[in-house]
Amino acid sequence: MDEVIIERRQEDRRQEDRRRYERRKFERRADIRKKNQEAIREQMEKYHVLLKDIKDAYFEVDVQGNFVVVNSAMCHALGYGPEELIGTKYWALMDKEVSRQLRQAVEDLHQKDLPINLLDMVAFRKDGTRIIYEAIVTVIKETDGVVVGFRGVGRDVTRRRHMEAELMKKNREIEEKTREIQAALSQLEKAHEDLKTSQLKILQQEKMASIGQLAAGVAHELNNPMSFVSSNLGTLDKYVSCFADFIRVQTESLESLADGAIRREVDQKRQELKLDHILADTKVLLRESRDGVERVKKIVRELNSFSRMDDEEYRKADIHECIESAVTIVWNQLKYKTTLKKEYGELPPATCYPRQINQVFVNLLMNAANSIADQGIITIRTRHQDGMIWMEVSDTGVGIPRQNLSRIFEPFFTTKKAGEGTGLGLSITYEIVQRHRGDITVQSEVGRGTTFTITIPVV
Numbered sequence: 001m002d003e004v005i006i007e008r009r010q011e012d013r014r015q016e017d018r019r020r021y022e023r024r025k026f027e028r029r030a031d032i033r034k035k036n037q038e039a040i041r042e043q044m045e046k047y048h049v050l051l052k053d054i055k056d057a058y059f060e061v062d063v064q065g066n067f068v069v070v071n072s073a074m075c076h077a078l079g080y081g082p083e084e085l086i087g088t089k090y091w092a093l094m095d096k097e098v099s100r101q102l103r104q105a106v107e108d109l110h111q112k113d114l115p116i117n118l119l120d121m122v123a124f125r126k127d128g129t130r131i132i133y134e135a136i137v138t139v140i141k142e143t144d145g146v147v148v149g150f151r152g153v154g155r156d157v158t159r160r161r162h163m164e165a166e167l168m169k170k171n172r173e174i175e176e177k178t179r180e181i182q183a184a185l186s187q188l189e190k191a192h193e194d195l196k197t198s199q200l201k202i203l204q205q206e207k208m209a210s211i212g213q214l215a216a217g218v219a220h221e222l223n224n225p226m227s228f229v230s231s232n233l234g235t236l237d238k239y240v241s242c243f244a245d246f247i248r249v250q251t252e253s254l255e256s257l258a259d260g261a262i263r264r265e266v267d268q269k270r271q272e273l274k275l276d277h278i279l280a281d282t283k284v285l286l287r288e289s290r291d292g293v294e295r296v297k298k299i300v301r302e303l304n305s306f307s308r309m310d311d312e313e314y315r316k317a318d319i320h321e322c323i324e325s326a327v328t329i330v331w332n333q334l335k336y337k338t339t340l341k342k343e344y345g346e347l348p349p350a351t352c353y354p355r356q357i358n359q360v361f362v363n364l365l366m367n368a369a370n371s372i373a374d375q376g377i378i379t380i381r382t383r384h385q386d387g388m389i390w391m392e393v394s395d396t397g398v399g400i401p402r403q404n405l406s407r408i409f410e411p412f413f414t415t416k417k418a419g420e421g422t423g424l425g426l427s428i429t430y431e432i433v434q435r436h437r438g439d440i441t442v443q444s445e446v447g448r449g450t451t452f453t454i455t456i457p458v459v
Helices: 002-053 072-078 096-111 158-255 260-273 275-307 319-334 354-371 425-435
Strands: 057-062 067-070 116-124 130-141 147-156 315-317 338-343 350-352 376-385 388-395 439-445 449-457
Touching: 057 072, 072 130, 096 116, 130 158, 158 275, 315 319, 315 354, 319 338, 319 350, 319 354, 319 376, 319 388, 350 354, 354 376, 354 388, 354 425, 354 449, 425 439
Parallel strands: 338 376
Antiparallel strands: 057 067, 057 147, 116 130, 130 147, 315 350, 376 388, 388 449, 439 449
């Protein structure tokens, strides 16, 4: 009996201990809960103070689309009081398209816990005014990952967007004006190019006419004296032949005389006067003089050919004759410091302006000669290939610097000193080649020489 009583008292004591333990545990939990509530209240107070003070609009929306938190900046921007916004569907304040985009963005954020930058969220104030907001939206999740809504921070960019739209409009107007100005500049450039081309043609015509007049005058002035010089040389040749015949007959007659003293005296006088040498040398002198006269006549013919205006007719011509004519014109500039090589191929007759082809080779040969300081080689090559006539003028001169290669055909561009060149030679050459529907290219290496290649079709 005593044992039962003792056991019962021990059990009561254990139950009392458990009750005291549970009470203390409950009291500790209550204290923790109270402290947590105090901390949460303090945090919420700080949170609301922060939301109240920030200038950007802040809002929170639950899963049904109701506003549950809005700050004063949000209320001020929309013109509503907080009691009017809390519980209101957010899409009631937004443009339909923007509302649809926002819903889709929030749905996407269910799978991606990332912020999304939504530009141009269009909303309406209480007075119906349309405003544009730029907002960053994120979803709100519980600790277990369940989405309970979303929050956003936005800034009124209506004025900025209007300014941007106005700026874009101004930019478009400026771009349109710029295009108009560029079109006008293009027309001016084209007019300038046409003017330069016309000026080049006029200068070419004037230059060709001046050269033609000069060549015709020189040819005329040379032709008259050379005519009587040639005639006189022919007559003199006949006279010398007569003298030679007379001296021969006289010599034969003297040899038949019996008086040897007279023969010796005549032979001595003949040797003193060197008549035999004079007769032989006179023949040589006359032959060389007549050759010189023929060369002068050839130059006169070339000058006449160069000066004839009827050569402007578009007609068939031998390109090699045109080249030879040009060589004759400039030979005096070439012969003292250049060795001229000719590598001619078989060429068919080509329909062209022969006098202008002459001018092309005069210009190229003069340039080649000017590029050679002391002694050098100029080579002229021709060939016929694929219906085109190829002509090359190569020299071993100083060459053309790379930076000048793109400008050598420009009118008035020259590297010569003032007064030594007009800068028109190659531009005229280019114009003539273009007129023949051909092409001209140049290859040059400083210190090694230059090669101009011309191609024109065989018409």
